[in-house]
Amino acid sequence: MTYGTTFSALRKAAGPIWQDYTHHSFVERLGDGTLPQAAFLHYLVQDYLFLIHFSRAWSLAVAKAGTLDEMRYCAGVVHALLHEEMQLHVALCGEAGINARQLEQAEERPENLAYTRYVLDAGYSGDFLDLLTALAPCVLGYGEIGNRLSHCGETTPYADWIATYGGAGYQHLCTEVGALLDTAVAQRIGADLAASPRWAALSKRFTTATRLEVGFWDMGLDP
Numbered sequence: 293m294t295y296g297t298t299f300s301a302l303r304k305a306a307g308p309i310w311q312d313y314t315h316h317s318f319v320e321r322l323g324d325g326t327l328p329q330a331a332f333l334h335y336l337v338q339d340y341l342f343l344i345h346f347s348r349a350w351s352l353a354v355a356k357a358g359t360l361d362e363m364r365y366c367a368g369v370v371h372a373l374l375h376e377e378m379q380l381h382v383a384l385c386g387e388a389g390i391n392a393r394q395l396e397q398a399e400e401r402p403e404n405l406a407y408t409r410y411v412l413d414a415g416y417s418g419d420f421l422d423l424l425t426a427l428a429p430c431v432l433g434y435g436e437i438g439n440r441l442s443h444c445g446e447t448t449p450y451a452d453w454i455a456t457y458g459g460a461g462y463q464h465l466c467t468e469v470g471a472l473l474d475t476a477v478a479q480r481i482g483a484d485l486a487a488s489p490r491w492a493a494l495s496k497r498f499t500t501a502t503r504l505e506v507g508f509w510d511m512g513l514d515p
């Protein structure tokens with residue numbers, strides 16, 4: 293899975309930290325089914341809070357967008373987060389006896405706070421590209437993970453989670469977010485992002501957000 297040329301360049305610049313994120317032991321244990329259920333539920337509760345803040349961050353992208361197309365696209369992502377992705381968490385936690393109110397009232401772990409506020413700050417203090425490069429590892433990393441774990445099928449108790457991120461709907465979202473990033477870069481910077489004076493700061497944002505994803509998986513293994 294490549295999801296566009298800008299993503300490929302940022303992913304390459306992130307170096308081994310990208311592999312640490314997408315092949316983290318939490319991910320591998322989701323795939324082979326050895327992840328303890330307590331760790332999965334703990335992760336889901338934190339991730340529900342994470343997605344609330346990510347919905348805010350994509351809403352900020354609507355405000356920071358430069359064109360109506362960008363506004364419409366980012367508004368669509370906000371809708372998908374609030375009405376689709378978060379419903380997975382409500383359903384899976386509901387099966388384990390955790391209701392939506394309990395999810396919302398859970399205490400946020402520092403690793404979660406660090407990641408979500410880092411991304412929101414990228415949007416508040418920067419422009420549309422600063423925000424998109426901080427948001428990209430979240431969307432596209434899960435796309436890669438879901439796609440890679442798809443072969444695990446029904447052999448793991450976490451098949452519903454894998455089917456969500458490996459499924460056609462989420463993969464389509466990733467292709468579109470990759471295209472959004474490519475178009476946004478072409479319109480603001482031109483054909484050669486890596487040669488632009490903004491490259492160092494933008495690739496650093498992407499790498500930092502990737503590092504915070506690793507921290508989020510580490511937190512998941514520590515209920």
Ligand SMILES: Cc1ncc(CN)c(N)n1
Nearest residue numbers: 339342343430431434508
């Ligand atoms: C921490 C995290 N990163 C990414 C995703 C995928 N949207 C997520 N649900 N949670």
